[in-house]
Amino acid sequence: MGMTYVQKLLARACGKSAVALGDVLEPPVHLAMSHENGALVINQFNEIFQGTGREPKVWDPSRIAIIFDHRVPAESSKTATNQKKIREFIAKQGITKFHDIRGDVGGICHQILPENGYVRPGQVLVGTDSHTTTHGALGAFAFGIGATEMASVWALGNILNVEVPGTIKVVVNGRFARGVYPKDLILYLIGKLTAEGANYRVIEFHGETIRSMPTSGRLVLCNMTVEAGATGGVIPPDAETERYLREEAGVKEPLDLFGPDADAVYDQVVEVDAATLAPQIACPHTVDNVKPIGEVAGKKIQQIVVGSCTNGRLDDLEVAAAILKGKRVADSTRMLIFPASWRIYAEALRLGYLADLIAAGAVVCNPGCGPCLGIHQGALADGETALATTNRNFKGRMGNPNAEVYLCSTAVAATSALTGVISDPRGVN
Amino acid sequence: MATGKVVRKLGDDISTDIIYPGRFMATVLPTETPQYAFVDDAGFNRKLKAKEIPPGSFIVAGGNFGCGSSREQAASCIKGYEITVIARNFARIFLQNSINVGLAMVICPNIEAEEGDELDVTGGKVVNRTSGKSFAIESLPQARQAIIDAGGLIPYARRLLLERPVR
Ligand code: SF4
Numbered sequence: 001m002g003m004t005y006v007q008k009l010l011a012r013a014c015g016k017s018a019v020a021l022g023d024v025l026e027p028p029v030h031l032a033m034s035h036e037n038g039a040l041v042i043n044q045f046n047e048i049f050q051g052t053g054r055e056p057k058v059w060d061p062s063r064i065a066i067i068f069d070h071r072v073p074a075e076s077s078k079t080a081t082n083q084k085k086i087r088e089f090i091a092k093q094g095i096t097k098f099h100d101i102r103g104d105v106g107g108i109c110h111q112i113l114p115e116n117g118y119v120r121p122g123q124v125l126v127g128t129d130s131h132t133t134t135h136g137a138l139g140a141f142a143f144g145i146g147a148t149e150m151a152s153v154w155a156l157g158n159i160l161n162v163e164v165p166g167t168i169k170v171v172v173n174g175r176f177a178r179g180v181y182p183k184d185l186i187l188y189l190i191g192k193l194t195a196e197g198a199n200y201r202v203i204e205f206h207g208e209t210i211r212s213m214p215t216s217g218r219l220v221l222c223n224m225t226v227e228a229g230a231t232g233g234v235i236p237p238d239a240e241t242e243r244y245l246r247e248e249a250g251v252k253e254p255l256d257l258f259g260p261d262a263d264a265v266y267d268q269v270v271e272v273d274a275a276t277l278a279p280q281i282a283c284p285h286t287v288d289n290v291k292p293i294g295e296v297a298g299k300k301i302q303q304i305v306v307g308s309c310t311n312g313r314l315d316d317l318e319v320a321a322a323i324l325k326g327k328r329v330a331d332s333t334r335m336l337i338f339p340a341s342w343r344i345y346a347e348a349l350r351l352g353y354l355a356d357l358i359a360a361g362a363v364v365c366n367p368g369c370g371p372c373l374g375i376h377q378g379a380l381a382d383g384e385t386a387l388a389t390t391n392r393n394f395k396g397r398m399g400n401p402n403a404e405v406y407l408c409s410t411a412v413a414a415t416s417a418l419t420g421v422i423s424d425p426r427g428v429n
Numbered sequence: 430m431a432t433g434k435v436v437r438k439l440g441d442d443i444s445t446d447i448i449y450p451g452r453f454m455a456t457v458l459p460t461e462t463p464q465y466a467f468v469d470d471a472g473f474n475r476k477l478k479a480k481e482i483p484p485g486s487f488i489v490a491g492g493n494f495g496c497g498s499s500r501e502q503a504a505s506c507i508k509g510y511e512i513t514v515i516a517r518n519f520a521r522i523f524l525q526n527s528i529n530v531g532l533a534m535v536i537c538p539n540i541e542a543e544e545g546d547e548l549d550v551t552g553g554k555v556v557n558r559t560s561g562k563s564f565a566i567e568s569l570p571q572a573r574q575a576i577i578d579a580g581g582l583i584p585y586a587r588r589l590l591l592e593r594p595v596r
């Protein structure tokens with residue numbers, strides 16, 4: 001019987017010729033990523049070594065990546081102290097893939113890993129962040145884990161208790177209409193599958209629309225698969241994967257590219273015609289509460305956010321700048337932009353996108369998680385409504401349980417910034 | 430397991446932002462996280478902090494409990510009160526975190542219970558003493574049960590570490 005992409009990947013990682021659904025494996029980890037929550041990982045890691053008579057040493061410092069992004073620059077002395085503790089640990093352990101609060105190498109973890117060539121097809125990649133699913137866009141089996149689980153990975157180098165997951169095959173064909181983007185596709189899918197519809201399973205993407213989609217769009221799709229409960233999302237690597245890794249991520253060494261077996265067995269197959277999609281909006285307070293834009297157009301918005309690990313890439317800034325250039329953010333709303341990395345920020349600066357956005361009245365924040373989780377930037381007032389290109393609209397997200405968050409594509413966000421109400425980008429420009 | 434009362438009944442898709450909001454993420458120690466458990470559910474949080482809820486009580490929820498972020502504080506903050514969570518099913522990362530930090534949880538796909546009901550969790554089922562009905566429990570995969578039996582992931586990983594040569 002044929003194997004799905006992730007089945008095959010796990011078999012290779014474990015040195016087996018085949019694995020079956022439900023097998024429990026302990027694959028070696030190729031890359032282990034953490035951010036500020038590394039502070040808790042360090043505690044748990046030291047705990048594991050307690051009483052063993054061994055010195056706490058990570059299994060392989062070259063396979064650990066740590067990126068400061070959730071609270072940068074530190075918003076409180078508590079965070080600053082956590083960051084200091086992590087820096088000291090990194091120096092002591094000799095961890096090299098470290099991205100501190102810096103304008104040259106900083107940014108959000110889910111952009112830093114791909115753009116620095118840390119992600120490769122065939123990897124088992126774990127991160128103490130639920131959106132680690134993002135990296136499936138480059139053919140890794142990438143998923144989120146908790147801090148104690150990560151401590152165990154740092155100590156052992158394996159991820160324990162991985163049950164070979166079932167897979168949902170999503171086949172997308174057809175061309176997006178003008179004004180419709182990968183974000184609309186993934187929102188539509190989450191609405192269809194529901195927030196728990198892919199629980200404990202992997203979503204494998206196929207079809208013409210995916211094959212012709214640049215990596216930036218694929219990252220959006222895989223980033224949000226966790227919002228349908230999926231363990232991971234994955235795009236079997238192809239020519240575009242190779243192009244991205246070579247040209248944008250600077251990867252030089254040979255790549256191990258493979259695909260699922262032609263006779264792989266899937267739990268479910270979902271087909272989507274991209275040409276029929278309208279822009280989609282996820283309404284409060286669950287990501288699966290998705291409606292086509294026509295049903296919510298006209299809703300008043302006080303804060304518009306473009307950015308995050310979902311839609312804070314260069315093409316997002318390009319779209320936003322094209323819509324806002326020479327125009328003005330409506331007085332009834334405010335617009336915040338936070339690029340996904342400083343590399344993107346610098347490029348957007350060079351191309352003039354940031355100047356266009358600022359001239360239109362947008363506020364450009366530093367790269368980082370910022371308003372996405374509402375810890376220290378862009379919090380909402382009671383009763384306010386935000387429209388964001390981020391990936392979660394749970395109650396309390398953006399720092400206030402008495403506020404509402406709607407999710408959308410960058411084109412919808414930018415178009416709505418001009419009017420102050422949810423607005424359809426089709427037919428504009 | 431034990432007998433206790435349902436102290437909170439919750440719906441589907443209770444996210445980690447509800448259990449432990451992101452704004453308290455800089456607090457990480459299991460000894461400190463319980464103060465922020467369900468902090469935006471002010472009445473419940475106050476009762477928890479005032480120790481009005483006896484250990485061994487139950488939270489009963491619908492499907493997909495703990496969806497969202499991987500933050501482990503969402504498991505450790507409930508564990509701090511020795512509450513057991515019974516849900517129709519759990520989101521993957523939350524389930525694994527609960528096992529790892531020793532939060533008691535029960536997967537009970539057909540659970541019916543209201544706040545104030547008295548429940549008994551025994552050999553493979555949840556008995557609702559108030560309504561007289563009982564509901565089957567879904568057992569955990571064996572490999573996960575081994576971590577619970579070891580007392581959590583830290584002792585389990587420690588044991589595995591000691592089986593390996595010193596680096
Ligand atoms: S931008 Fe938002 S979703 Fe992405 S890693 Fe940061 S907090 Fe998480």
